Amino acid sequence: MSGVLVVGGGPAAHRLAERLRRYGYEGAVTVVGAEPRAPYNRALLGSVLDGTLDAGRLTLPGLPSDVRVLTGTRVTGVDRAARTVRTGDGREFGYDTLVLATGARPRTPPVPGLTDGAGRLAEGVRTVRTAADCRPLSEGPAVVLGGGLRGVETAAALRRAGHEVALVHPGDRPLSRHLDAAGGAVLAEWLRSRGVALHLGVRVAEYARGKVVLDDGRVLAAGTVLLCAGSVPDTGLARSAGLPVREGVVVDSRLRSADPRVHALGDCAQRADLPGATVLGAWEQADALARILTGKDLLYRDGRQVLRPRTPGMNLVVLPPDAGGDEDGDETVTLRDPAGGRYARLVLRGARLRHGLVIGSARAVAAVSRLYGGDAPVPSDLLALLTGADGTYAGAGEPPEDAVVCHCNNVTRKALKDAWRAGARDTGALGRATRATTGCGSCAPVVRQLCAALAREAVSGPAPAEGGTR
Numbered sequence: 001m002s003g004v005l006v007v008g009g010g011p012a013a014h015r016l017a018e019r020l021r022r023y024g025y026e027g028a029v030t031v032v033g034a035e036p037r038a039p040y041n042r043a044l045l046g047s048v049l050d051g052t053l054d055a056g057r058l059t060l061p062g063l064p065s066d067v068r069v070l071t072g073t074r075v076t077g078v079d080r081a082a083r084t085v086r087t088g089d090g091r092e093f094g095y096d097t098l099v100l101a102t103g104a105r106p107r108t109p110p111v112p113g114l115t116d117g118a119g120r121l122a123e124g125v126r127t128v129r130t131a132a133d134c135r136p137l138s139e140g141p142a143v144v145l146g147g148g149l150r151g152v153e154t155a156a157a158l159r160r161a162g163h164e165v166a167l168v169h170p171g172d173r174p175l176s177r178h179l180d181a182a183g184g185a186v187l188a189e190w191l192r193s194r195g196v197a198l199h200l201g202v203r204v205a206e207y208a209r210g211k212v213v214l215d216d217g218r219v220l221a222a223g224t225v226l227l228c229a230g231s232v233p234d235t236g237l238a239r240s241a242g243l244p245v246r247e248g249v250v251v252d253s254r255l256r257s258a259d260p261r262v263h264a265l266g267d268c269a270q271r272a273d274l275p276g277a278t279v280l281g282a283w284e285q286a287d288a289l290a291r292i293l294t295g296k297d298l299l300y301r302d303g304r305q306v307l308r309p310r311t312p313g314m315n316l317v318v319l320p321p322d323a324g325g326d327e328d329g330d331e332t333v334t335l336r337d338p339a340g341g342r343y344a345r346l347v348l349r350g351a352r353l354r355h356g357l358v359i360g361s362a363r364a365v366a367a368v369s370r371l372y373g374g375d376a377p378v379p380s381d382l383l384a385l386l387t388g389a390d391g392t393y394a395g396a397g398e399p400p401e402d403a404v405v406c407h408c409n410n411v412t413r414k415a416l417k418d419a420w421r422a423g424a425r426d427t428g429a430l431g432r433a434t435r436a437t438t439g440c441g442s443c444a445p446v447v448r449q450l451c452a453a454l455a456r457e458a459v460s461g462p463a464p465a466e467g468g469t470r
């Protein structure tokens, strides 16, 4: 009765447990998570920070009753020879297969004053990783350390909540790892226009209660400091169990560590060809591992992940560069419209998107994300694509029934319509019925629109036949 034991109670662990049962795994499934609450969707924390989502609503759908979930329980050691794990409260659990899904921890920059002598965060300093971290801010102004994805999202969320916010970033533009100078300038302008005070090209040199000192000598008032200086895969358990770790736990194309009975996935795992840490990536890996463990599939093939910060009102997508780099014959197309807050630079090979970024146009972002995700050929009118004038790929007109609305959970329009007709009449109910909107949340506007359209149709009768696609 040892079965599969999953260490970590985050989105990766949750999805793996759910998929194991879906794919017919009959052995015991145990999820052991250190956080005190049931698995929740960390990717939606920005909405808790800006006050638009209650933290309770982050909880992921309940797992089948025959999955054992232990919360508030930290695994402190693995005995690979005996195939057991120990927990902080002194219990021991056996396994046939162990899955490490321990996620990542926020990095604390080595700035004097941020931590006390024992390594605890000083008063007024917090990380942005857990639901507990995202409780409302009682003391402003807020200073966000780090202008990467999390820093930009956090600063924008706090502004939406009405706080005075300064963002301090050592790069010369926000998202400097992902955006070129022109894209960074558009994002910087957008942040400033929203009231975020940007301090670029500087670092925080020191923190003392109520203020930070920058390395150019300036002092900023800081009621709360939020650390968004990157995260580090949580590999302590793997290391102490003697498993190879580089930045993350090293796994092969079966998401298997050096020990064939131990797998790793999500933010704690590493493969040279895995994309950056996203909840979608974690879920794809969980699905793949469940298939592998139930003999339905043999390999994990990573999907084409894009980076889309959750900053309502700022449309931005980054298509990460592939490991192989650019080749002779690759073509770069660029659109610059700083006054209109738009910029795009895409690298194409043949007619397919390799990497690049689009910023400013919702329709262009949607179209490019969709084409890239499906590795589909771009249309001949690239200008129309980049300006969003070509609605073909961005959802203008009526999308087909099998069009995926929620990419996180693979929910189609048809599934949403069926759920609506079965009685799920608002976004929340549709989310519970289909899981749409419970992933990264970016499909919520489309689900709302669909809901409204179905309600209108119910009152006024179906629109003239369009191949049954309404």
Ligand SMILES: Cc1cc2nc3c(=O)[nH]c(=O)nc-3n(C[C@H](O)[C@H](O)[C@H](O)COP(=O)(O)OP(=O)(O)OC[C@H]3O[C@@H](n4cnc5c(N)ncnc54)[C@H](O)[C@@H]3O)c2cc1C
Pocket (backbone or CB within 6 Å): 007, 008, 009, 010, 011, 012, 013, 032, 033, 034, 035, 041, 042, 043, 044, 045, 046, 073, 074, 075, 076, 101, 102, 103, 104, 128, 129, 130, 150, 234, 237, 265, 266, 267, 268, 277, 278, 279, 280, 281, 282, 308, 309, 310, 440
């Ligand atoms: C503020 C924020 C916003 C984000 N926004 C987005 C977004 O918009 N889009 C996106 O794609 N991604 C986003 N992400 C990233 C996304 O949340 C992660 O990629 C995802 O949560 C990874 O899931 P995971 O299960 O691998 O790890 P985690 O979510 O980190 O979960 C790991 C869990 O394991 C537990 N654990 C660790 N060690 C042990 C142990 N020894 N014993 C027991 N339990 C243990 C941890 O406490 C934690 O609960 C965001 C992340 C943050 C922090």
